[in-house]
Amino acid sequence: MLLEVNGLCVNYGRIEAIRDISFTVDEGEIVTLIGANGAGKTTTMKTVSGLRPVRAGSIMFNGKDITHTPSHERPVLGISQSPEGRGCFVGMTVMENLEMGTYARPDRKTKAVKDDLARVFELFPRLKERSNQAAGSMSGGEQQMLAMGRALMAKPKLLLLDEPSMGLAPKLIQQIFDIVTEINSQGTTVLLVEQNAAQALKRSHRAYILETGEIVREGTGKELAADPAVKAAYLGGDV
Amino acid sequence: MSTSTGTAASTKQRRLGFKERVNNLPRAVKILLWVVFAVFLFMLPLLNIPFITTEGSDFGGVLFTVATYVLVALGLNIVVGYAGLLDLGYVGFYAIGAYTVGVLSAEHAKLSWVVVVPIAIVVAMVSGVVLGAPTLRVRGDYLAIVTLGFGEIVRLTLVNSEWLGASRGISDIPKPPGVELFEVPSIDWSSGAPVVDLDTTSTFLKFGITDFVPYYWLALGVIALVLLFDILVKSSRVGRAWEATREDEDAAELMGVPTFRFKLLAFALGAAIGGLSGALFATKAGFINPQSFELLLSILFIAAVVVGGAGNRWGVIVGAIVVAYFPERFREFADFRVLVFGLALMLLAIFRPQGLLPPRRTVRAKRADARQAVLEEGEASA
Amino acid sequence: MQNLIDNFFSYTITGLTIGAVYALVALGYTLVYGVLRLINFAHSEVFMYGTFGALWVVMLLGGKPGGSVGQVIFWVVMMFVAAMAMSGLIAVILERVAYRPLRKRNAPPLIALISAIGASFVLAELMGLRSRVAGWVGLDDTLREYVRNSRNNAGLPSIISPQPIFSVGGYNVTNVDLIVIIGAIAIMVVLDQFVKRSRLGRGIRAVAMDPEAAALMGVNRDRVIQVTFLVGGVMAGAAAVFYMLKIGITRYDAGFILGVKAFTAAVLGGIGNLRGALLGGFILGLAENYGSAVVGSQWKDVVAFVLLVLILLVRPTGLLGESLGKARA
Numbered sequence: 001m002l003l004e005v006n007g008l009c010v011n012y013g014r015i016e017a018i019r020d021i022s023f024t025v026d027e028g029e030i031v032t033l034i035g036a037n038g039a040g041k042t043t044t045m046k047t048v049s050g051l052r053p054v055r056a057g058s059i060m061f062n063g064k065d066i067t068h069t070p071s072h073e074r075p076v077l078g079i080s081q082s083p084e085g086r087g088c089f090v091g092m093t094v095m096e097n098l099e100m101g102t103y104a105r106p107d108r109k110t111k112a113v114k115d116d117l118a119r120v121f122e123l124f125p126r127l128k129e130r131s132n133q134a135a136g137s138m139s140g141g142e143q144q145m146l147a148m149g150r151a152l153m154a155k156p157k158l159l160l161l162d163e164p165s166m167g168l169a170p171k172l173i174q175q176i177f178d179i180v181t182e183i184n185s186q187g188t189t190v191l192l193v194e195q196n197a198a199q200a201l202k203r204s205h206r207a208y209i210l211e212t213g214e215i216v217r218e219g220t221g222k223e224l225a226a227d228p229a230v231k232a233a234y235l236g237g238d239v
Numbered sequence: 240m241s242t243s244t245g246t247a248a249s250t251k252q253r254r255l256g257f258k259e260r261v262n263n264l265p266r267a268v269k270i271l272l273w274v275v276f277a278v279f280l281f282m283l284p285l286l287n288i289p290f291i292t293t294e295g296s297d298f299g300g301v302l303f304t305v306a307t308y309v310l311v312a313l314g315l316n317i318v319v320g321y322a323g324l325l326d327l328g329y330v331g332f333y334a335i336g337a338y339t340v341g342v343l344s345a346e347h348a349k350l351s352w353v354v355v356v357p358i359a360i361v362v363a364m365v366s367g368v369v370l371g372a373p374t375l376r377v378r379g380d381y382l383a384i385v386t387l388g389f390g391e392i393v394r395l396t397l398v399n400s401e402w403l404g405a406s407r408g409i410s411d412i413p414k415p416p417g418v419e420l421f422e423v424p425s426i427d428w429s430s431g432a433p434v435v436d437l438d439t440t441s442t443f444l445k446f447g448i449t450d451f452v453p454y455y456w457l458a459l460g461v462i463a464l465v466l467l468f469d470i471l472v473k474s475s476r477v478g479r480a481w482e483a484t485r486e487d488e489d490a491a492e493l494m495g496v497p498t499f500r501f502k503l504l505a506f507a508l509g510a511a512i513g514g515l516s517g518a519l520f521a522t523k524a525g526f527i528n529p530q531s532f533e534l535l536l537s538i539l540f541i542a543a544v545v546v547g548g549a550g551n552r553w554g555v556i557v558g559a560i561v562v563a564y565f566p567e568r569f570r571e572f573a574d575f576r577v578l579v580f581g582l583a584l585m586l587l588a589i590f591r592p593q594g595l596l597p598p599r600r601t602v603r604a605k606r607a608d609a610r611q612a613v614l615e616e617g618e619a620s621a
Numbered sequence: 622m623q624n625l626i627d628n629f630f631s632y633t634i635t636g637l638t639i640g641a642v643y644a645l646v647a648l649g650y651t652l653v654y655g656v657l658r659l660i661n662f663a664h665s666e667v668f669m670y671g672t673f674g675a676l677w678v679v680m681l682l683g684g685k686p687g688g689s690v691g692q693v694i695f696w697v698v699m700m701f702v703a704a705m706a707m708s709g710l711i712a713v714i715l716e717r718v719a720y721r722p723l724r725k726r727n728a729p730p731l732i733a734l735i736s737a738i739g740a741s742f743v744l745a746e747l748m749g750l751r752s753r754v755a756g757w758v759g760l761d762d763t764l765r766e767y768v769r770n771s772r773n774n775a776g777l778p779s780i781i782s783p784q785p786i787f788s789v790g791g792y793n794v795t796n797v798d799l800i801v802i803i804g805a806i807a808i809m810v811v812l813d814q815f816v817k818r819s820r821l822g823r824g825i826r827a828v829a830m831d832p833e834a835a836a837l838m839g840v841n842r843d844r845v846i847q848v849t850f851l852v853g854g855v856m857a858g859a860a861a862v863f864y865m866l867k868i869g870i871t872r873y874d875a876g877f878i879l880g881v882k883a884f885t886a887a888v889l890g891g892i893g894n895l896r897g898a899l900l901g902g903f904i905l906g907l908a909e910n911y912g913s914a915v916v917g918s919q920w921k922d923v924v925a926f927v928l929l930v931l932i933l934l935v936r937p938t939g940l941l942g943e944s945l946g947k948a949r950a
Contacts, residue, residue, distance in 0.1 A: 051833055075839035087834045089827055100827055103820065104839025154838070325731070374930065377937045383660065384888045385933060387881060388926030399919045534881070538738055545735045574750060581742025585719055588736035592728035 001060070002027045002158055002189050003048070008057035010040075010047050017043040018213040020057070025158065025191050030184050032192040032200040032221070034234055035210035041193040042084055044210070045162045048191070049081040050074050062157065075104040078157030082147040084166060084193075090136030094127055097135050097146055101153025113153075119186075120149040123179055141172045148179070158189045165196045177203050197234040201225040209234070280459060284452045285425035285441060299441075299451035303523055305563040306458035307516050312543040312559035313465050313552060314512025319541065320550035320598065321473065322505035323485030324375070325383040328390030329540045331370075332363045332510040334397065334532035336517025339363070341409035341527050347402075352415040356518045363514020364507050371506035375499060390537050397529040408528025412521050414446040417453070446522075454523040461519065465512060469552055472508070481505060546587055548594025557595050625914035630792035632910040638798055638867050640906020641805035645860035646883035647890070647898035648812065649712070649853030655829035655893040656849050659730065662737035663719065665880020666744035667712045667854050671861025672871035673748065674707030675700040676777050677767055684780045696780050697800075700865070705858035712854025715740055716847060749873035777869045801863045808859050809899055812852070816895060821848050829893065878922075885929050891939025900940060904928075 003025040010018045018040040025031045035041045046052045048059060050071030058067045061077060069077070080101075089097050098117065102108040121128040124145045130138060135146055144164055151159055161180065165173040177199050184190050194200035201207055201221040209217040209230065217224065224230050261269070284299040292298045311333060318326045339359035343350045350358075374385045397403050427436035441452040472478055483491035484498040492498050521527050539562055547558020565583075566576045587595075625632060646668050653661040684696045719740040723733050747754060752768040755761040761768065781800075785793030816822035824845045827835035832842060864879075865871065886905045890897025905925055912924030932940065 046833075049837055051836060070841075071836040072839050072841045075837065081837045083834055083837060087831065087837070089830045089834065091830050092823075092826065096823065100823060100835075100838045100840075103824065103827075150838070319731075325734075373934050377933050381888055381892075381933055381937070381939075384884060385930055388885065388929055391881070392923050392926050395920070395923050399917075399923075534877075542735060542738060545731055549731060574753070575746075577742050578746035578750065581739045581746060584739025585736050585743065586739075588719075588728065588732045588739065589722045589726070592723065592726060592732045594732075 001025075002062060003191065004060040005044075005048070006058045006060070008044070008047060008059065009055045010043055010052050011055050016213055017052075018047070018210075021210070021213070021215045022057075023208050023215060023218070025189060026205075027157075027189055028184075028187070029206060030180065030190045030192060030204040032194055032204040032207040033210055034194060034197045034200060034207055034224075036195075036234075038212075039210040040213040041210055042162055043213075045081065045084075045160050045191075045193050049079055049160055072104070075154050075156070076106070078155075079160065080151040080154040080156035080158070081160035082144075082151040082162060082164065084162035087147045088135040088143045088150070090134070092135055093132050094135055094138070094146055095131045097150050098127070098131075098153050101150040103154075105154060112155075116153055116155055120152050123152075123182065124149050141168050141176075144168065144176065145179075148176075148183075152183065152188075156188060158191060159183065161190060161192045163193055163195065165194065165199065173199060197230075198225070201235075277463075281456060282423075284455055285423055287426050297451060299455055301564070301567045303451050303455040303458055304567065305560055306455055306462060307520050308540075308543055308559040308563035309556050310458065310462055310465060310516040310519070311513060311540050312547065312555040313462070313469055314509045314516065315540050315544050316549065316552060316555040317469070317472075317505050317512070318509035319544050320548075320555065321478065321481040321485070322502055323481075324502060324506065325541075326386045326506075326509065327383050327537050327541060328386035328388065328393075329509070329513055330532050330534065330537040331386075331390040331393035332367060332513030333517035333520070333536070333540075334393050334529075335366050336360070336363045336514030337521035337527050337531070338397065338403060338409070338517075339514070340518045340521040341412050342403065345412045346404060346409045349413075352413060352522065356515070356522075359518040360511045360515050363517070364511035366514075367507040367510025368503060370510075371503045375502045375506060387534070387537070390532075390534055394529055394532050394534065397532065404528070406529060408526060408530075410526040412525045412527070414525070415457070415522060417446045451523065454519075457522075458519055461515065465515075466552065473552070477501065477504065542584060546584070546594060548596040548598055550598035551594070551596050554594050554596030554598065561595070622915055625911060628792070628914065630790040632914050633907065634789075634792060634794055634798050634802075636907035636910035637903060638801045638863070638906070639910070640886075640903035641801055642860045642864045642867070642879070642902075643883045643886040643905050644899045644902025645805060645808065645856045645863070646879065647887040647902045648809075648856045648895060650884050650887040651890075651892055651895060651898040652825070652849050652853045654887070656825060656832075656846055657720070657724075659720070659733050660737070660884070661715075661850075661853070662734060662880075663715055663741040663744060664712075664853065664857065665876035665883070666741050666748075667708045667715065667876075668857040668861055668864075668879060668883075669745065669748065669871065669873070669876030670711045671704040671708035671854075671858040672865050672875060673775070674858065675704040675862045675865045676775055676871060678703035679777060679780060680766060685778050686780065686782060688780060693781055697862070697866075700862045701859065704861045704865075705855045708858030708861060709851050709854035711744065712850040712857070713847060715744075716850040721843070721846075745873050745876065751873075771873065774870045774872050777865045777871075779869060781866065797866050801867055805859070805863060808856070812856065813895065815852070821845070825849055825852075882922075882925060885925060888939055889929055889932055891941040894939065894941045897939055897941035904940075 001024050005024070006022050008018060008021050009016065021040075021044065023031070023033075033041050033044060043052060047054060050066075050069060050073075054067050058065060060066070061074075061079060064077070066074060066077065066079075089100060092100070098120065102113050102116075105113070107113070126142055127146060127149050130142065135143060138146065144166070148161065148164060151161075164176050164180065168176065173196060180190060180192065181203055192200060192204060201224055204221040206220050207218065207224050208215050209224070217227070217230065219227070225235070261272075264272070284302050287298070311329070314332075315326065315329050318324050318329070336359040339362045340352075340355050342348070343358060344352060344355045370386070370389050374382060377385065398406050403409070423441050425436050425441070441450055446453050446457075480491070480496050480498075480501045483494065483496055484501055488498050520531070524531070543559040543562040544555045545558070546561055547556065548554030562580075566580060569576065569579070572579065646664070649664045649667065650661060653659060653664070678699045679696055682696060682699060684692075688696065719736045720733060723736055749772055752761060752771045755764045755768045781797055783795040783797050786796055786799055787794055816825060824835065824840045825848065827838060827840050828842055828845045835845075836842060882905065883902070886901035887898045888901070889905060890899070890901030892898075905928070908928050909921045909925045912928075913919075913921040916924065936942075
């Protein structure tokens with residue numbers, strides 16, 4: 001078990017954002033959290049990467065209790081997150097952003113970094129073309145790619161992707177999910193948060209459904225995609 | 240029947256806070272309590288209560304200083320606490336009020352005090368509008384430095400302008416017309432127990448040069464008026480517009496609140512009260528020069544507001560008393576006054592970050608903020 | 622006006638030297654503002670301690686007028702070491718004592734300003750009461766030369782006598798002028814490269830742009846903040862040396878007005894923007910010198926503030942905008 005979340009509760013002030021949720025991610029999997037607005041998906045992600053304090057419950061990563069590990073120590077352990085929305089350093093160039101990804105790597109001065117950079121450029125050729133451009137001057141899709149590429153530069157064991165398809169054109173969404181599958185097949189475990197349930201379920205090994213801060217269903221991607229209740233609530237007509 | 244409800248109420252009251260208990264009192268009792276409190280405040284300089292009374296300096300004068308700080312804090316609270324505008328140059332308005340009185344009643348004209356003070360208020364208010372109209376559009380942190388600059392410009396203009404008396408200042412500012420109605424005796428504690436001392440009296444209302452108590456009475460009266468004004472404005476539509484602007488300017492603008500106009504109004508009202516305080520100061524001192532309007536004073540004013548709890552009028556009054564009174568009371572540590580004051584500010588910031596009396600809204604706003612945070616996370620994943 | 626035209630170069634050189642001091646102090650404000658969104662009100666005291674560091678080390682080494690070239694170089698180098706160490710140390714302590722506890726408690730921003738004002742009073746008063754402070758630890762005799770007349774001006778022995786090196790438009794540019802201007806520019810270049818290229822410098826920029834994303838990259842925010850205060854302090858220390866070489870006199874309250882000016886410079890250039898701080902410093906130095914030539918030196922500070930207000934009206938985020946910061950509208 002690479003990631004094991006147990007009975008997690010997170011509050012904002014007095015308001016409970018997530019209540020007693022438990023889920024696991026196995027090595028080599030793509031696992032998706034699906035849910036509507038305000039269901040607590042992003043909060044869950046931020047808690048796994050340490051940006052939100054835990055009120056109750058535990059997070060185990062790679063056999064180690066990281067419930068209260070400071071966020072900046074988690075990349076060293078092998079957790080890397082591509083944040084939702086505009087998580088790029090807009091004042092830096094694309095290259096500088098990618099180099100920020102290696103900030104916490106102990107081997108950041110070795111050739112390994114160069115190899116990873118080549119791999120990221122292979123996945124996202126656009127980033128190579130624009131490597132000297134300021135991140136803030138790129139389109140939303142390109143910034144999304146940059147955020148993913150930057151997270152990959154940390155050489156994570158577990159990659160957290162928060163809404164990679166947000167605000168993108170349908171064609172681009174397809175492309176992003178292809179890349180997620182590709183990253184996973186190269187050996188990186190992925191925890192995905194998505195609103196685009198149709199695509200996400202198709203691509204993931206397993207999925208959990210979050211509603212108002214609680215997990216209401218879980219199963220393999222196929223099972224959930226076939227479930228009539230899930231279909232009605234999350235897949236609508238756009239399958 | 241009345242007894243039974245009385246006991247029921249009193250058992251319930253034990254669990255209520257001080258505030259609720261006061262609120263639950265019958266109206267007549269409340270009014271009586273207020274009157275007693277007001278009389279106590281008016282008598283304070285004559286009661287000579289041991290320990291509270293400052294040994295080294297005239298207690299009436301100290302109380303007057305405290306009262307001007309309270310007035311300033313009430314005015315600045317409108318700007319900083321209600322409208323959320325950080326004004327580091329408030330001393331500028333204070334100086335404008337004082338100098339208007341000086342110029343019109345001593346230096347260049349001989350107008351009467353009764354005429355001059357309203358003019359001082361208007362001049363300060365106009366200067367607030369003149370400063371605010373171009374600068375209130377800049378962001379908060381910039382406003383801080385612009386106002387800081389304004390305070391300095393005012394002071395340097397005073398120093399450099401011969402017409403305003405330059406560094407020697409303006410002297411012989413006339414006293415307000417007094418009505419000598421009756422004498423109030425003071426109380427002497429030297430024998431250990433309070434004894435009425437008929438030899439040391441203050442005349443109501445004789446504005447002399449040795450007895451500062453009448454000035455304190457005047458300031459108290461002005462504070463009462465300003466407080467009344469403050470309560471009325473805060474609970475009106477204007478007060479709610481300020482709150483909306485402070486919490487989220489963009490949202491307020493979208494809801495149709497002309498935020499700029501309300502900010503300007505807050506700035507102008509704050510300036511007017513600052514000018515009024517300055518006018519009172521000039522009246523009592525009889526002599527003003529630029530040294531009375533150092534930048535440091537602005538910092539102390541801000542400290543008074545924030546120490547007490549910006550946004551809560553009772554809080555800022557407490558803050559003003561703390562900032563003005565304690566350095567006077569502990570004059571025996573004269574050399575260490577500023578040092579101790581600095582340490583106190585740091586400790587306060589760590590242990591009472593909302594101020595001594597936080598405004599009620601912080602609790603409410605906190606809850607709203609939390610709800611907002613949850614919503615934003617949700618929105619972001621839309 | 623004629624005065625300005627006649628002595629244009631004189632005012633320019635003076636403006637540049639004092640502008641260099643403003644610029645270096647402004648860097649401290651701008652760096653801290655960038656990572657914390659906070660006006661470090663006590664930064665002026667960090668500068669003031671630097672002036673004393675520079676002064677004391679010269680006293681300790683027996684610096685006096687008429688030393689050999691080797692001696693003078695040694696004294697000046699030691700001034701830098703002492704002032705930078707002193708200011709850097711004070712800045713780091715300041716962050717630890719006055720700001721970090723508030724951050725841990727999520728205090729509102731306004732209260733950080735109060736803490737900063739408090740810290741500023743404490744630091745200035747400790748210097749103003751240094752003879753008493755020395756007395757508490759029983760060192761008043763040993764340190765008599767250093768702590769006497771705590772409330773009065775303390776002057777630096779003129780270890781470098783101003784010598785004209787060359788002359789522009791009738792104004793003799795002195796060795797002191799050259800040391801200040803060239804030295805300041807050199808230090809700014811080093812800082813610029815540090816922030817742009819070094820790992821910690823990038824950490825500073827990352828935290829300034831997006832603290833959460835920076836944490837996701839493994840940037841330790843507390844450490845970055847500490848480094849930021851240290852760097853700002855060291856810059857203020859360098860400014861203090863230049864100030865002492867040029868002005869030569871300091872006092873326990875010497876920081877206040879200079880701090881206000883430097884902060885003005887930072888805002889002028891666009892707070893949070895390093896190059897803006899440099900530009901703002903030099904422009905402010907030049908403008909107030911030119912302005913005082915035209916309307917009289919007693920109006921110097923008024924010129925500075927009027928300029929600030931005018932620029933903010935035209936460009937509400939300063940001349941260069943907030944580039945180190947974020948596009949978080």
